[in-house]
Amino acid sequence: MGSSSFSSSFKVLLFMIPLAVLFGFVSVMGPRASTSPVILSNHPWLWSSFSSSSSSSNNNQLKIDVVASKAKAVDLHSTVVMAGVEDKKEGLLSDPLNLNRSSSTPTAVQPAVRVQDQSNSTMEIDGLNISMSTTNKTLGVAVAAATNETHAVPMKAERKRAVTKLEKLEAGLQRARVAIKEASIGNQTQDPDFVPLGPMYWDSKAFHRSYLEMEQKFKVFVYEEGEPPVFHDGPCKSIYSMEGNFIYTMEVNKQFRTKEADKAHVFFLPFSVVKLVRFVYVRDSHDFGPIRRTVIDYVNLIAGKYPYWNRSLGADHFMLACHDWGPETSFSVPYLGKNSIRVLCNANTSEKFSPVKDVSFPEINLQTGGLTGLIGGPSPSRRSILAFFAGGVHGPIRPVLLEHWENKDEDIRVHKYLPKGVSYYEMMRKSKYCLCPSGYEVASPRVVEAIYTGCVPVLISEHYVPPFSDVLNWKSFSVALSTRDIPNLKSILTSISPRQYIRMHRRVVQVRRHFEFNSPPKRFDVFHMILHSIWLRRLNVRIQNDQSAVTS
Secondary structure (H helix, E strand, C coil), X not given: CHHHHHHHHHHHHHHHHHHHHHHHHHHHHCCCCCCCCEEECXXXXXXXXXXXXXXXXXXXXXXXXXXXXXXXXXXXEECCCCCCCCCCCCCCCCCHHHCCCCCCCCEEECCEEEEECCCCCXXXXXXXXXXXXXCCHHHCXXXXXXXXXXXXXXXXXXXXXXXXXXXXXXXXXXXXXHHHXXXXXXXXXXXXXXXXXXXXXXXXXXXHHHHHHHHHXXXXXXXXXXXXXXXXXXXXXXXXXXHHHHHHHHHHCCCCECCCHHHCCEEECCECHHHHHXXXXXXXXXXXXXXXXXXXXXXXXXXXXXXXXXXXXXXXXXXXXXXXXXXXXXXXXXXHHHCCEEEECCCEHHHCCCCCCCEECCCCCCCCCCCCCCCCCCCHHHCCEEEEEEXXXXXXXXXXXXXXXXXXXXXXXXECCCCCCCCHHHHHHHEEEEEEECCCCCCCCHHXXXXXXXXXXXXXXXXXXXXXXXXECHHHCCEEECHHHHHHHHHHHHCCCHHHHXXXXXXXXXXXXXXXXXXXXXXXXXXXXXXXXXXXXXXCEEECCCCCCEEC
């Protein structure tokens, strides 16, 4: 009897022990807060440029539904909301003192991932902080494969995690952020070539330090996939010349380009929209499909071959386009349009251009491929014409300008076509102000042409973000008007005092170096200013990788 009782008690004990172990295991391993692959910084000094998408407490966390297939990144769909963006029309460097100030914590990407394994079975995973399996490595984040068995995870005490290359990269960027912030309240940094000074800059000391940090740290990885003429090529002698010149210069650059992708801060997608339009688009077909499919296939290719696109959901990648179809091309891939840095001439906020993450760069018409005969002009006292414009009638603004001022006033020289024998550039050199109305698209090469000739640009546009507005205070050396101001154009320009005009003219000459194209590039020229704008956007993004190495 006693033996039977002892046997029953022993069986109960054997049954209870596994339950206790299982309960303890679940308590330890049960729901963890996920860590995100991307954190979008909300530092005001990098966010205060212009208004962005409105944010609320309900959308501070990005919700992403990811469907991962082995070689396709373009099945990804996300809605990116950047929190903490205030509606201030200032440059990204206008208030670097607020670098570490924020009303809320940085916004994190916290996806709910639907993973498909090699046997086509699926599972739902909330968050990404889980162990890595052998499938779906193209997703670029830690993902567990779906199986029919439950595997216990061995636990080790005092595990030490090694610092990853990505974390070292991000630490370097954080040191750069701190250095830029401190420079704003410190002494001006000395430089043998050029020291930015004056009201043309939102914060000249912060800009200078940021530029130097870029020179020391910034690395760009250029994907080598793709064949010319659509990839690794572009126009260098046309109104779209900066598209081709940047691609070529970036390809041969030894200071910023790196062949080691793990050391890169950003990744360049080297396709030319101009060449896509010329060689892929079927003329007069009104079918954008071939261009869209080409971009989709290219992103699929690099996403399947490298981990970097999916690691950041495209946030540390950039494309560049001066063609009017640049924005539409970017929307071929959802993350390219929403997350990636888009470097565009057509910087139109009404067409989803976001100054927080996108870059406005100048449209420069290099008909000969160089600057010969384009740079320079007389002093203000030798400029007899108040304002000048000559150009074709297209878009909604130019017809209004011609209606009010074409051949109406000797001081306001507005022409559809210049008289025979009259030089366009000589007319600019004789004028105090050069009118730069938008055409079908917001950008115009006249802005840079005016700066080259020492003529104060008058920007007549709607929703246009001028180039390098993150650094340059355009109000100090240009005049910005809307369409409704056109009837009062003369009274507006004549109300500017001669003393103020002379100041503006002097500032135009001072900022000209930032718009000059040089081959090879020179410090602070247009190539470096484009890179600096990309550098600033990269400072505005933090990337985390869940595939962190762990050492015992």
